[in-house]
Amino acid sequence: MGSPPLFYRWSSKIMPWLGILAIIFLSAGLFWGLLIAPTDYKQGDVYRILYVHVPSAILGQSIFMFMAACGLINVVWRAKISGMMLKSAAPIGMSFTLIALVTGSVWGKPTWGTWWVWDARLTSTLILFFIYAALIGLYSSIDDKTKADRAVSILSIVGLAIIPVIKKSVDWWQTLHQPSTFTLTSSPSMSPDMYQPLLLCVIGFYLIFAFTLTLNLRNEVIDRERSKNWVKQIFVN
Amino acid sequence: MNPLRKQRLYALIAVLIGSLLATWLVVSALSENMNLFYSPSEILEAGIDENVLIRAGGMVKQGSIEKSKDSLNVRFTVTDYQNELIINYEGILPDLFDENAGVVVRGNLRTDGSFQAIEVLAKHDENYMPPEVAKLIEAKE
Numbered sequence: 001m002g003s004p005p006l007f008y009r010w011s012s013k014i015m016p017w018l019g020i021l022a023i024i025f026l027s028a029g030l031f032w033g034l035l036i037a038p039t040d041y042k043q044g045d046v047y048r049i050l051y052v053h054v055p056s057a058i059l060g061q062s063i064f065m066f067m068a069a070c071g072l073i074n075v076v077w078r079a080k081i082s083g084m085m086l087k088s089a090a091p092i093g094m095s096f097t098l099i100a101l102v103t104g105s106v107w108g109k110p111t112w113g114t115w116w117v118w119d120a121r122l123t124s125t126l127i128l129f130f131i132y133a134a135l136i137g138l139y140s141s142i143d144d145k146t147k148a149d150r151a152v153s154i155l156s157i158v159g160l161a162i163i164p165v166i167k168k169s170v171d172w173w174q175t176l177h178q179p180s181t182f183t184l185t186s187s188p189s190m191s192p193d194m195y196q197p198l199l200l201c202v203i204g205f206y207l208i209f210a211f212t213l214t215l216n217l218r219n220e221v222i223d224r225e226r227s228k229n230w231v232k233q234i235f236v237n
Numbered sequence: 238m239n240p241l242r243k244q245r246l247y248a249l250i251a252v253l254i255g256s257l258l259a260t261w262l263v264v265s266a267l268s269e270n271m272n273l274f275y276s277p278s279e280i281l282e283a284g285i286d287e288n289v290l291i292r293a294g295g296m297v298k299q300g301s302i303e304k305s306k307d308s309l310n311v312r313f314t315v316t317d318y319q320n321e322l323i324i325n326y327e328g329i330l331p332d333l334f335d336e337n338a339g340v341v342v343r344g345n346l347r348t349d350g351s352f353q354a355i356e357v358l359a360k361h362d363e364n365y366m367p368p369e370v371a372k373l374i375e376a377k378e
Contacts, residue, residue, distance in 0.1 A: 038367030045366060075248045104294060112358045113331030119273040157253050161260040172264075174272040174294060176341055181363040190365040
C-alpha cells in the first residue's frame with residue numbers, strides 16, 4: 001500500500017464500498033436520530049443537533065491525531081504516501097471542526113442563551129481550528145512538496161498537545177459547556193434509544209472521512225506522480 | 238530500526254514532550270483565569286470589589302425564584318451547596334433556566350452583598366433522556 005501505483009489501484013476497488021457504507025450508516029443514523037429518537041425531557045427537539053455536532057467534534061480531533069501519526073511516519077520512515085495523507089486529511093479535519101463550532105453555536109443560542117462564550121472548551125476547539133488553518137497555510141507556502149510535507153509533519157506533532165486540553169477542559173475548569181456524557185469509567189448519562197442512533201452517526205462520519213480522504217489522496221498521488229509512467233498509462237488507455 | 242530513523246524518532250518525541258510541556262506551563266500559569274465563572278464560595282473568599290465585572294455560577298436554589306408581576310425583574314439564589322448568592326436580573330431568561338439547574342451570570346456585586354446580573358446563561362448538564370424516563374426518576378425520588 002506504500003507505493004503510489006499500488007495504492008491507486010487498490011483504492012479504486014475500495015472507494016465505492018466506502019461511499020455506499022457511508023451513505024447507509026449516515027442516512028440510517030440521521031433518520032433514526034432526527035425523526036424517531038425521543039425528545040429530550042428538558043431541551044425538547046433542540047438537542048437533536050448533537051447528531052451532527054458530536055460526530056463532527058469527535059472527527060475534528062481524531063483526524064488531527066491521525067495526521068500526527070502520518071507526520072511521525074513521514075519524518076521517521078520518510079514514507080512519501082504518509083505526507084500526502086497528512087496533506088489530504090487537513091482540509092477535512094478543518095471542515096469537521098468548523099461544523100462542530102457552528103452547530104455548537106446554533107445549539108448554544110436557544111439552550112444557553114448565547115451564541116458564543118470564551119470558556120475553556122470552546123476556546124480550545126477554536127485554537128484547534130486555527131492550528132488546522134496554520135498547517136494548511138504552511139503547506140501551501142513551501143514549493144518543494146517533500147519539504148512542505150516534513151514541515152507540516154512537525155507542526156502536526158507540535159499541535160497534538162491541544163488534543164488533551166480540549167478533551168479534559170470540561171473537567172479541569174469550570175466551563176459553560178457540559179461535561180462528557182460518554183466516559184470510559186461509567187455508563188453513559190443518555191438513554192440508549194438516544195445514543196444508539198448517535199453511534200451510527202459517528203460511524204457514518206468516520207466513513208465519510210475515509211471516503212473523502214481516499215478521494216483527496218488519489219488526486220494528490222496523480223498530481224505528484226504525473227510525470228511517472230504508471231500515471232501516463234492510466235490516462236492514455 | 239536503523240540508527241538514523243531512531244535518531245529522528247527521538248527528535249520527534251522530544252518535540253512532542255516540549256510542546257506538551259509548553260502547553261502545560263501556559264495552562265497552569267493561567268489556571269484560575271481559565272475558569273469561566275466563580276462559585277459563591279470563591280466570591281465570598283476573594284472579597285471582590287463592587288463594580289468589577291465578573292461571572293458567577295452555580296445551581297439555582299429550589300423555590301428561590303421570585304418573578305416580578307409587572308416587569309421583567311427576577312430575583313433568585315445561586316448555590317454551590319456551601320454558600321449562596323442572591324442574583325438580581327432584569328431581562329429575558331433562557332429557556333433552560335430553572336430550579337436545580339446550572340446557571341452562569343455576568344455582572345457585579347452590589348453594596349448589600351447581592352449580585353446585579355446583566356446577562357444570565359443557562360448551563361446544561363450531561364444528562365439526556367426522554368420525558369417519560371424523567372418522570373419515572375422524579376416519581377422514584
